[in-house]
Amino acid sequence: MPTQVRAALDRARDVVGQFSLAQRTLAVLGVAVVVLGVVALSAWLSRPTMAPLFSGLSGSDASAVVDQLEADGVPYELADGGATVLVPNDRLYAERIAMASAGLPANADGDGYSLLDDMPVTSSEFQQQTTYQRALEGELATTVEAMDGVEQASVRLALPEETVFAEEQQDPTASVFVQTRPGTTLSPEQVQAVVHLVSAGISGMQPADVSVVDATGKVLSASGTDAAGQVAGQRTAEYEDRVRQALQGVLDQVVGVGNSAVTVTAALNFDETQRTSEQFTATPDVPPLTSSTTEEEYTGTGGTATGVLGPDNVQVPAGDGEGSYTSSSEEVQNAVDKVTEVTSAAPGRVERQSVAVVLDMEPAAGIDLAALEQTLAAAAGIVPDRGDTIEVQRLAFDQSAADQAAAALAEAQAQEDAAAQARLYRDLAIAAAVLVAAIVVIVLMVRRSRRTQRERLNLGELTPVDEPPLLLDGGAVAEPTQLLPPVEVPQIDDGTDRKRAEIATLADENPEEMAELLRTWMAGSGTGAGR
Numbered sequence: 001m002p003t004q005v006r007a008a009l010d011r012a013r014d015v016v017g018q019f020s021l022a023q024r025t026l027a028v029l030g031v032a033v034v035v036l037g038v039v040a041l042s043a044w045l046s047r048p049t050m051a052p053l054f055s056g057l058s059g060s061d062a063s064a065v066v067d068q069l070e071a072d073g074v075p076y077e078l079a080d081g082g083a084t085v086l087v088p089n090d091r092l093y094a095e096r097i098a099m100a101s102a103g104l105p106a107n108a109d110g111d112g113y114s115l116l117d118d119m120p121v122t123s124s125e126f127q128q129q130t131t132y133q134r135a136l137e138g139e140l141a142t143t144v145e146a147m148d149g150v151e152q153a154s155v156r157l158a159l160p161e162e163t164v165f166a167e168e169q170q171d172p173t174a175s176v177f178v179q180t181r182p183g184t185t186l187s188p189e190q191v192q193a194v195v196h197l198v199s200a201g202i203s204g205m206q207p208a209d210v211s212v213v214d215a216t217g218k219v220l221s222a223s224g225t226d227a228a229g230q231v232a233g234q235r236t237a238e239y240e241d242r243v244r245q246a247l248q249g250v251l252d253q254v255v256g257v258g259n260s261a262v263t264v265t266a267a268l269n270f271d272e273t274q275r276t277s278e279q280f281t282a283t284p285d286v287p288p289l290t291s292s293t294t295e296e297e298y299t300g301t302g303g304t305a306t307g308v309l310g311p312d313n314v315q316v317p318a319g320d321g322e323g324s325y326t327s328s329s330e331e332v333q334n335a336v337d338k339v340t341e342v343t344s345a346a347p348g349r350v351e352r353q354s355v356a357v358v359l360d361m362e363p364a365a366g367i368d369l370a371a372l373e374q375t376l377a378a379a380a381g382i383v384p385d386r387g388d389t390i391e392v393q394r395l396a397f398d399q400s401a402a403d404q405a406a407a408a409l410a411e412a413q414a415q416e417d418a419a420a421q422a423r424l425y426r427d428l429a430i431a432a433a434v435l436v437a438a439i440v441v442i443v444l445m446v447r448r449s450r451r452t453q454r455e456r457l458n459l460g461e462l463t464p465v466d467e468p469p470l471l472l473d474g475g476a477v478a479e480p481t482q483l484l485p486p487v488e489v490p491q492i493d494d495g496t497d498r499k500r501a502e503i504a505t506l507a508d509e510n511p512e513e514m515a516e517l518l519r520t521w522m523a524g525s526g527t528g529a530g531r
């Protein structure tokens with residue numbers, strides 16, 4: 001072993017040897033905590049990143065998938081009550097391919113058109129119709145589950161039997177059960193998407209024939225109701241809120257926040273209409289397309305067989321029989337311009353809206369209401385010819401509720417601040433107590449260590465030894481300082497400190513034996529000097 005390493009080990013051994021029992025216990029606990037921390041950190045760093053292999057599994061599918069993963073030796077984790085299986089991210093796609101080759105999950109497509117694959121040739125018409133209906137329900141449920149926020153869906157269809165003997169056929173209906181993810185609710189647009197998705201997938205089904213119910217039992221879309229009415233109400237509310245926010249933003253800049261109130265009522269027309277108009281205009285400068293003229297002329301003589309009746313039915317003798325007849329007619333087809341116009345009116349057109357604005361009396365005392373009304377009318381898009389109205393009034397606001405709310409907020413804030421201050425004082429007290437305890441322990445340990453190192457040895461009474469003076473050449477008496485010349489000894493690390501520490505430890509453990517040993521050494525050195 002190299003000398004430097006050996007010296008380092010010796011120094012470490014000497015330092016550890018000077019520890020007391022409490023210090024050794026704390027050192028062992030510290031080393032154990034460090035080792036455990038290193039092990040936990042390495043385990044956490046070496047832990048693979050998990051990714052969902054499958055989610056929304058049934059109990060049988062989850063069991064089959066877990067058995068396959070255990071057979072393949074792949075680590076896994078279960079989540080969502082066993083409905084989701086997690087595997088390491090680097091094994092995700094390989095395991096999906098392996099599961100697909102093994103036919104897992106078995107029920108993933110078991111309710112769709114795959115039901116028709118195993119249908120026997122000898123099945124009856126009733127079995128075929130029932131299986132086809134189940135396949136439609138499964139495919140629609142799978143499509144609904146693909147929507148964001150939907151965890152599970154179930155579709156039930158009521159398809160009337162087609163027959164030529166019934167004069168009127170009943171319309172098909174559908175009911176949809178939707179279970180959303182925790183903390184998620186379907187918006188009205190999503191509900192309408194489900195309704196139109198199901199109705200469009202079944203021949204002859206209308207959106208009003210689809211019912212949607214969530215897991216809490218709330219009816220999201222009832223059968224027989226007009227779904228467009230719900231959308232119309234929502235769009236009307238959105239329009240009113242948008243206009244109100246625009247007006248409130250203007251008023252907040254004029255009279256300040258909280259000093260005005262705005263109410264908007266709008267009537268929107270959601271009827272989708274289409275109008276076709278044709279206009280014909282004659283063009284005089286263009287020659288006619290076609291023209292025809294017919295003339296008749298007759299001239300002749302001849303007597304009449306009888307006369308004509310005159311006044312009072314008296315027969316008047318006929319004339320000489322000579323006369324003429326002329327007739328003419330003309331038909332002309334002129335060229336005309338034809339304009340055909342088809343106009344479609346989109347739903348959501350504003351038919352009428354009313355705006356009411358109330359200002360607080362004190363902040364709005366110096367405001368011109370006429371100018372403010374014109375500004376608000378322009379911001380809201382008021383059209384007087386359409387019947388729109390706007391009213392701006394100055395009234396005294398009741399501030400009691402606002403004052404109570406402000407007082408409640410101030411009290412709650414004060415309580416929160418007091419609680420935070422109490423927690424701070426408590427934490428500081430705990431920290432001070434821990435610090436004082438640590439300081440006391442350190443002081444006691446230091447005192448104990450000093451007491452152990454500086455404890456005096458009771459050597460007892462030492463008997464002085466009379467030694468003859470040392471004579472030099474010529475009979476002169478040598479002084480003690482003249483015995484040996486001062487020699488500078490180089491400092492060499494030969495283990496002296498360690499030996500001193502061992503002697504000190506031995507003196508602490510057996511002071512009587514150490515005193516006896518010192519007496520023996522001193523007596524022996526005195527005898528040798530006398531000789």
